[in-house]
Amino acid sequence: MNQNLKLLISESEIADIVKQLAQQIDKDYVNRSPVVVGMLKGSFIFLADLIRQIQTPIKNIELFRLSSYSNATVSSGEVKMLMGLSDGILSKQDVILVEDIVDTGLSTSMALQLLKAQNPASLKLCALLDKPARRRVSVKIDYLGMTIGDRFIVGYGTDVKEQYRQLPAIYVLEE
Numbered sequence: 001m002n003q004n005l006k007l008l009i010s011e012s013e014i015a016d017i018v019k020q021l022a023q024q025i026d027k028d029y030v031n032r033s034p035v036v037v038g039m040l041k042g043s044f045i046f047l048a049d050l051i052r053q054i055q056t057p058i059k060n061i062e063l064f065r066l067s068s069y070s071n072a073t074v075s076s077g078e079v080k081m082l083m084g085l086s087d088g089i090l091s092k093q094d095v096i097l098v099e100d101i102v103d104t105g106l107s108t109s110m111a112l113q114l115l116k117a118q119n120p121a122s123l124k125l126c127a128l129l130d131k132p133a134r135r136r137v138s139v140k141i142d143y144l145g146m147t148i149g150d151r152f153i154v155g156y157g158t159d160v161k162e163q164y165r166q167l168p169a170i171y172v173l174e175e
């Protein structure tokens with residue numbers, strides 16, 4: 001493991017944030033049963049923790065992965081599902097997209113567009129972390145865990161070259 005990791009958000013702080021987010025979601029979804037959609041790979045640990053704190057009955061849990069974009073200017077029309085969502089599975093559903101981090105906003109806005117195309121009854125975004133310093137596309141985060149500075153983070157599902165996803169806390173990767 002790389003030694004240049006500086007703790008940013010501890011396991012217990014993450015747990016508190018996740019509980020608060022679940023409480024907000026419970027408050028908003030009384031008498032509704034949302035479909036929770038996790039965007040892979042980064043959100044898988046956050047998603048697993050979040051759904052276990054949500055008391056509201058969840059109708060369905062879906063996972064998907066977008067094709068990566070090499071050029072940030074690529075149009076949303078060219079984004080492909082690498083691992084999908086079946087056609088129409090979100091139609092008329094109350095959908096919550098779960099993201100680990102919104103940075104430039106490109107991934108999330110593309111994901112939201114793809115989900116919206118299935119005509120959900122409602123669509124909300126829950127993101128553990130927001131890094132607004134490098135935003136290129138505006139993204140409305142309905143349920144936000146924490147805003148962070150312009151630092152590259154790893155752990156708790158997030159990676160650098162597929163490393164560090166297993167770490168239970170969130171660290172800043174220092175060069």
Ligand SMILES: O=P(O)(O)OC[C@H]1O[C@H](OP(=O)(O)OP(=O)(O)O)[C@H](O)[C@@H]1O
Nearest residue numbers: 040041042100101102103104105106107
């Ligand atoms: O706001 P953006 O600048 O688009 O960055 C945020 C995205 O980047 C990461 O995913 P990544 O593409 O690294 O894939 P991964 O989730 O499989 O690690 C993260 O999980 C977000 O989905």
Ligand SMILES: Nc1nc2[nH]cnc2c(=O)[nH]1
Nearest residue numbers: 103151152153154158159
């Ligand atoms: N691991 C990781 N992935 C990202 N994708 C966009 N921003 C980040 C970040 O800070 N860390």
